Amino acid sequence: MNSINVNGTDFSVKDEELELSLLDYLRERRFLTGTKNGCEKGLCGSCTVVIGGKALRACKTPVKKAVGTSVVTIEGMEGPGGELHPLQKAFMDAGAIQCGFCTPGMVMSAYALLLQNPEPSREEIRKALRGNLCRCTGYQQIIDAVELAAKIVREQAIPVEAGCER
Ligand code: FES
Numbered sequence: 001m002n003s004i005n006v007n008g009t010d011f012s013v014k015d016e017e018l019e020l021s022l023l024d025y026l027r028e029r030r031f032l033t034g035t036k037n038g039c040e041k042g043l044c045g046s047c048t049v050v051i052g053g054k055a056l057r058a059c060k061t062p063v064k065k066a067v068g069t070s071v072v073t074i075e076g077m078e079g080p081g082g083e084l085h086p087l088q089k090a091f092m093d094a095g096a097i098q099c100g101f102c103t104p105g106m107v108m109s110a111y112a113l114l115l116q117n118p119e120p121s122r123e124e125i126r127k128a129l130r131g132n133l134c135r136c137t138g139y140q141q142i143i144d145a146v147e148l149a150a151k152i153v154r155e156q157a158i159p160v161e162a163g164c165e166r
């Protein structure tokens, strides 16, 4: 039996679902619509999820490749009591959200970055987010938000891992 772990819960994957993109699977079979469909061509980053600590485009990842892995989506970022992840809070505090369509993908790319590098420079943040397009903010506030979240996680010794109590 094929299975996939999404935000800490195991789901069995039906044979007919193996050919779907992970984006369609998450949105249409798991009803996790926080992962956005901006282009379905791997160009905009709005569908970014994290697998094995790495940011991946769900629209270009077939479910069959994700079988046996653990996927984290934006819905999995909050803590058990619904408390927001420091990245989510920082995006709000830094004014990095306007229409919000790009935000889940931005947060997930930033999450993968912070897992690997807890003290990224602005240049490293820019590089990690270069595949994520935003039509609204002009990017500066988004970079500010990631810098702020990294600082808060370091200074307050908050766990960066998704789904942790904070
Ligand atoms: S929807 Fe996947 S990169 Fe645009």
Ligand code: FES
Binding pocket: 096, 097, 098, 099, 100, 101, 102, 103, 133, 134, 135, 136, 137
């Ligand atoms: S906030 Fe609107 S696309 Fe980024």
